Amino acid sequence: MKINELIESHSELTDTSASKSAVVLMTRIRLARNLAAQPFPGWAKDAQKREIRDQCMQAVAALPQMKRGLAIPVESLDELQKQILVERHLISRELCHAKSGSGIVISKDQSCVVMVNEEDHLRIQVLRSGFQFKKVWSTINQLDTDLEEHMDYAFSPKLGYLSACPTNLGTGIRASAMMHLPALVISSQMEKVVRAVNQLGMAVRGLFGEGSDASGSIFQISNQTTLGESEEGIIKHLHGVLTTIVDQELNARAKLLETDPNKLFDKIGRAFGILQNGYLLNSGEAMNLLSLIRLGIDLGIFADGQRAVVDRLFIECQPGHVQHAAKGSFEPSQRDVLRAERLRLEFAKVTAPDFSHAAN
């Protein structure tokens, strides 16, 4: 598969048939793995790094899960292609900045990705839309076991899988869920939630991970500690916390509907109006408007089938995707025009909101 084919094809996250879940948009697990007796990518010499990359990419690409997927060195991707992969949550920003000797292997359905020579030799990642930790863990566990057949991992019986950064030591696992929490944001409860989640040893980040803002009321919540607890234990613990947050969000929605439905309906109705008629929309504003539409769908104000459209637009209104769709490189102000145009077209097809049966 070539990079352009991959970009054109539907991904796990942009596939319109997949999204059914309110609140949890996506489940993702990554494992950090390194080869025994080799320097970590940050410390390896260029020649060593390339050797390690070739060895890893060959082994990963040969896995049955990666059949007919894409395997490509990072330096053969242009900036826009890299940006699109970041916007699809397939690769990290760090990997984009990697100078040389890094690589990517992506499965055909874009649900399994292995980054080679990012911070660790191997960052194995599996993602699925919706709230699906069991499925994602069993997929990634198998992928890891299959890979281990062909590579000797750096492993210590006491410290577990050895990673470049000691914060990933042990299981090397980071399990995360991307959550849509508009009611908690509207009712100003998010700060409280973040604090509580942090106290439980978990991290809250914005849509694109560390340092990104939470536009569209979308947050990534993940485990922070990796040593001293089994993978299943970590996932179970996280799952429990996330379930509580889902309940909190649903309660907050019920409360908004009960106490001040007009204010909420006004927000949703205006969002629809701007998406149908706006002429300049930056990605932050577009995300926030789409977020309100998604909330409207969850409340039955718009048809259920629109959820998948909104989830796809969350990704397609990002700068890289906007430029790709318009086949060129554009300044932010030009992108805002293109984005608004795209959203006008999409929302011209959407039936007007019906507020009469709104319910949680």
Add this chain to the structure above:
Amino acid sequence: MANPLKCDLCAKPATVHLTQIVNSKIHKVDLCEACAQAKGVTDPSGFSLADLLLKASLNPEPAGDTKCESCGFTQQDFKKTGRFGCPACYSHFSGILEPMLDTMHKGSTHTGKVPQRALARKSLYERLTQLETELDQAIKAERYEDAARYRDEISQVRSTTGRKSGA
């Protein structure tokens, strides 16, 4: 601005004010001149505010700069980057690592997945090396019966690994 800031460590008036961003988090610290000197804040080779704020850094620093024998990574490198150079660094720097693990993680011992296949492969490999040494010794000492036994065992181990990697 009525109240002058006090030193975070000793409560004298602070004259050194620092802001550092570590992992996208802003850390601020105010120190008096004496504490700033003592903590190496004026050290041009750089220091980590996060480390300063961590209790771990209050421990006296070990003399000298130890180096990982496998990859040449130094303790200074670790302080600068927060990353290690190679898997062997974990044993070379276990002294500075262990106190950190307690604050960083739930526990300090791995209880999760184990790479069964890789470990099995490793132990077979080690068994093979051992048998080969014993075979050599047996031949040298002209213990031919033993040698034959070792040779048989070696071919047996080899056939198992062959099957495994072919599977």
